[in-house]
Amino acid sequence: xxxxCRKLIELRRINKSYGxxxxxxxxxxxxxxxxxxxxxxxxxxxxxxxLNIIAGIISLDKGRVRVAKGKRIGYVxxxxxxxxxxxxxxxxxxxxxxxxxxxxxxGEIREKLIEEAGMKDFVHSFPSELSGGMKxxxxxxxxxxxIPHILLLDEPFKSMDSxxxxxxxxxxxxxxxxxxxxxxxxTNDYEKALRLSNRVYILSQRPSRIVEERPIPxxxxxxxxxxxxxxxxxxxxxx
Amino acid sequence: MKNSxxxxxxxSISLSGVILVVVIWSxxxxxxxPLILPSPVEVGRAVLELARSGELGKNFLITFxxxxxxxxxxxxxxxxxxxxxxxxxxFRQVFKPLVTFIQTTPPVVWLVLSIIWFGLAQELTxxxxxxxxxxxxxxxxxxxGLESFDTELIQMAKVFGSKRKRILFHILLPGMxxxxxxxxxxxxxxxxxxxxxxxxxxxxxxxGFMLSTANNLLDTSQVFAWALILILAMxxxxxxxxxxxxxxxxxxxxxxxx
Numbered sequence: 001x002x003x004x005c006r007k008l009i010e011l012r013r014i015n016k017s018y019g020x021x022x023x024x025x026x027x028x029x030x031x032x033x034x035x036x037x038x039x040x041x042x043x044x045x046x047x048x049x050x051l052n053i054i055a056g057i058i059s060l061d062k063g064r065v066r067v068a069k070g071k072r073i074g075y076v077x078x079x080x081x082x083x084x085x086x087x088x089x090x091x092x093x094x095x096x097x098x099x100x101x102x103x104x105x106x107g108e109i110r111e112k113l114i115e116e117a118g119m120k121d122f123v124h125s126f127p128s129e130l131s132g133g134m135k136x137x138x139x140x141x142x143x144x145x146x147i148p149h150i151l152l153l154d155e156p157f158k159s160m161d162s163x164x165x166x167x168x169x170x171x172x173x174x175x176x177x178x179x180x181x182x183x184x185x186x187t188n189d190y191e192k193a194l195r196l197s198n199r200v201y202i203l204s205q206r207p208s209r210i211v212e213e214r215p216i217p218x219x220x221x222x223x224x225x226x227x228x229x230x231x232x233x234x235x236x237x238x239x
Numbered sequence: 240m241k242n243s244x245x246x247x248x249x250x251s252i253s254l255s256g257v258i259l260v261v262v263i264w265s266x267x268x269x270x271x272x273p274l275i276l277p278s279p280v281e282v283g284r285a286v287l288e289l290a291r292s293g294e295l296g297k298n299f300l301i302t303f304x305x306x307x308x309x310x311x312x313x314x315x316x317x318x319x320x321x322x323x324x325x326x327x328x329x330f331r332q333v334f335k336p337l338v339t340f341i342q343t344t345p346p347v348v349w350l351v352l353s354i355i356w357f358g359l360a361q362e363l364t365x366x367x368x369x370x371x372x373x374x375x376x377x378x379x380x381x382x383x384g385l386e387s388f389d390t391e392l393i394q395m396a397k398v399f400g401s402k403r404k405r406i407l408f409h410i411l412l413p414g415m416x417x418x419x420x421x422x423x424x425x426x427x428x429x430x431x432x433x434x435x436x437x438x439x440x441x442x443x444x445x446x447g448f449m450l451s452t453a454n455n456l457l458d459t460s461q462v463f464a465w466a467l468i469l470i471l472a473m474x475x476x477x478x479x480x481x482x483x484x485x486x487x488x489x490x491x492x493x494x495x496x497x
Binding site for chain 1: 405
């Protein structure tokens with residue numbers, strides 16, 4: 001990592017409506033290399049829409065999106081979106097093959113991730129043979145398997161049990177320590193957001209605006225931050 | 240083991256139905272003029288006679304070839320135009336009324352028109368009729384499948400940098416294959432029937448034409464013989480060609496529906 005502070009993503013006053021329903025209003029945010037940021041906000045406020053705009057899946061009505069060129073984007077969708085007729089291994093291989101990673105390294109990365117996630121016995125299983133939580137794990141492994149520069153996580157731990165959550169958290173953090181991707185996470189889990197992120201953006205209810213941007217102090221003080229931050233507790237009702 | 244006993248049971252039940260029909264048939268034929276209802280034995284003899292003289296093989300191949308050619312053309316255009324219509328609003332607007340127009344016009348109108356246009360040509364009339372009948376079926380079936388296709392998978396593939404070709408071969412086609420097979424199956428059955436109908440009225444060869452000739456000569460046992468051959472051929476197509484292909488595709492995309 002030569003230039004640690006390069007901007008990977010920049011959104012400038014973006015607006016998005018679905019028909020007459022205004023979802024986003026003048027949302028601006030940025031993600032730097034090696035940074036982990038979280039988007040917090042009430043459900044249905046358009047957090048996923050922000051990720052989809054960054055990923056290029058949906059267009060915006062007004063504003064500007066800049067995503068650094070030539071960067072690999074790993075996206076963990078809210079639903080696993082696995083290809084039903086491909087096994088766990090083939091699902092991961094399918095995305096790996098889109099990038100010019102060497103054959104040897106993609107194999108090694110894949111095996112390492114599958115091993116760490118405890119999915120070794122399921123490499124040849126099909127999605128229909130996996131539980132919801134396991135599918136979500138595969139979806140995360142798939143995103144990590146391309147060694148992304150930008151990692152978009154949409155409620156990544158939603159349908160996982162607590163043990164799986166800690167395993168997956170560890171895998172993400174390990175990848176982050178080794179490769180320093182920029183991570184943008186959407187979540188409803190305030191505690192987790194505060195624990196994992198360098199910075200959080202807090203969104204209002206629809207039409208969503210960024211009501212607050214906070215750098216998170218060093219790890220040890222996160223818990224006290226949580227308790228003194230009274231506005232976070234009333235957040236779902238805040239407009 | 241249990242499976243094979245089950246299969247055996249199913250086959251014997253189906254067979255007993257067939258046997259019942261044959262028994263009733265022979266009972267009735269005994270008391271009726273063979274010009275109206277020939278006995279199963281006479282029909283069997285007529286089939287053997289057709290096979291021995293070479294008429295069966297020759298005309299079967301002609302009809303089979305026409306069916307395949309007409310079907311292949313209709314299938315190719317049906318799927319290509321469905322893809323175009325899905326991709327482009329202009330094509331959608333152009334083809335939609337056209338397809339409805341083709342579909343709502345009774346085939347017999349097309350048959351009369353094609354005889355006027357192409358005459359009692361060897362190939363053109365049957366092939367044209369197959370196209371007219373099968374093309375809208377394939378197109379509409381496939382288009383409906385495309386509409387309901389899981390776009391989330393395609394989005395996923397795009398976000399992860401997949402090229403168009405990979406999306407087509409790894410996601411779209413495998414995902415659509417059950418539907419492609421089922422439209423092929425329906426289309427092929429219609430094609431087979433349409434060929435015979437077109438040959439009956441507007442051709443000078445093929446099973447349909449032979450059926451018409453036998454009818455004109457009041458050779459009822461030959462009419463029955465050709466009918467039997469048509470049924471057996473369709474069953475053969477269904478069980479020997481379509482079913483194995485479908486089984487294979489289902490195994491290939493395994494559990495796509497589950």
